[in-house]
Amino acid sequence: DAGVIQSPRHEVTEMGQEVTLRCKPISGHDYLFWYRQTMMRGLELLIYFNNNVPIDDSGMPEDRFSAKMPNASFSTLKIQPSEPRDSAVYFCASSLAPGPGTEAFFGQGTRLTVV
Amino acid sequence: GQSLEQPSEVTAVEGAIVQINCTYQTSGFYGLSWYQQHDGGAPTFLSYNALDGLEETGRFSSFLSRSDSYGYLLLQELQMKDSASYFCAVRDHRQAGTALIFGKGTTLSVSS
Numbered sequence: 244d245a246g247v248i249q250s251p252r253h254e255v256t257e258m259g260q261e262v263t264l265r266c267k268p269i270s271g272h273d274y275l276f277w278y279r280q281t282m283m284r285g286l287e288l289l290i291y292f293n294n295n296v297p298i299d300d301s302g303m304p305e306d307r308f309s310a311k312m313p314n315a316s317f318s319t320l321k322i323q324p325s326e327p328r329d330s331a332v333y334f335c336a337s338s339l340a341p342g343p344g345t346e347a348f349f350g351q352g353t354r355l356t357v358v
Numbered sequence: 359g360q361s362l363e364q365p366s367e368v369t370a371v372e373g374a375i376v377q378i379n380c381t382y383q384t385s386g387f388y389g390l391s392w393y394q395q396h397d398g399g400a401p402t403f404l405s406y407n408a409l410d411g412l413e414e415t416g417r418f419s420s421f422l423s424r425s426d427s428y429g430y431l432l433l434q435e436l437q438m439k440d441s442a443s444y445f446c447a448v449r450d451h452r453q454a455g456t457a458l459i460f461g462k463g464t465t466l467s468v469s470s
Contacts (some may be wrong), residue, residue, distance in 0.1 A: 276458055285462035286445065291455065292417045298455035334400060341388050341449045346393070346403035 249350035252310045257358055260298050261323040264353045267316055268337030276347065277310055277320050278334040286334070292318065360384035360450050362433035369467045370436050372400050378431045379462045386451030390422050390429045391444045395463070401445060404431070433466070441468045 256262050268275050276291040290300040290311045300310070305328040307326070312318040322329055332354050338347040364380045374405035381391065393401040397412040407413055407429060419432040433440055443463040450457045 272383060274455070274458075278460075286460040288459055291457055299452065299457060323449040330448075335460070336401075337460070341451070345389075346391065346406065347447075348399075348457055349394075349400035349402070351400050 247335055247337055247348050247350035248354050249333075251353055252351060254353060254355045256313075256325055256355070257322040258326055258357055260311070260357075261321065262292075262325045262329075264309035264320040264333050264355070266318045266320070266333075266335030266350060268318070268335070268350055270316065271339070272348075273340045274338045274347075275312060275318050276336045276338075277318070280332045280334060304356065316333060322355075325355075327357045330355055330357050360448065360459050361456075362446055362448060363461065364444075364461045365448055366462070366466050367465045369468075370467070371440060372408045372436055372468060372470050374436050374468075376433045376436060376466060378433075378466070379444075380429050380431075380446035380461060382427050382429070382446070382448050382450050382461075384427075384450045384459070384467070386456075387424065387427075388449035388451045388456055390420075391449070391458075392418075392420055392431045393447060395443045395445065395458070397442075404444075436468045438468050438470065441466060 257327045277289040289302045290310045295312045310320045325343045332352045334352045336347040362382045380382045383440045391406045394402040395401040405420040416435045422429040447460045
């Protein structure tokens with residue numbers, strides 16, 4: 244497996260525009276996590292899915308953020324409209340169901356800049 | 359809710375030993391993990407403790423005390439390439455699933 248694949252790697256957009264980040268998890272993984280990383284706030288959990296079902300979206304900053312997982316091999320994180328304070332690195336990670344030694348595998352991240 | 363506390367920065371010299379502590383608070387503890395992240399990279403898994411005690415993987419060891427809600431990562435024979443951020447993370451079991459929550463990370467700087 245190629246690992247967790249995120250696209251795009253870099254995104255520069257203007258304030259007010261819609262941004263869609265994409266993630267392909269590792270085949271067979273039950274869990275998918277979306278994180279946002281900034282210097283100030285560290286790695287924040289935005290939302291996570293278990294078997295394609297959103298379990299907890301309490302970390303989503305506001306209604307401008309939404310996430311979907313239409314099938315086991317694809318997830319999107321959408322920001323509409325985007326604002327400069329959304330600038331961050333967004334990571335997607337996937338894992339098997341928790342158990343001894345279960346690790347989360349991260350994609351390379353999408354660096355988002357909103358100007 | 360849940361929270362994890364770890365020091366923000368640690369400095370050391372090559373060959374030294376460093377311990378990074380982590381205290382956590384969570385309602386549905388399901389294990390403590392450690393991740394490493396180099397500048398510009400993605401977090402990568404280092405170790406996992408579900409039970410009390412020490413787990414050793416080469417130069418790195420991780421310890422857990424569930425009664426104290428405390429763990430640490432021990433890095434021995436430090437090398438320059440160990441300069442990175444280190445995150446503790448808990449699997450927090452909730453009603454319908456298990457979240458993976460990270461601390462804010464400890465930046466380790468190793469000098470020669």
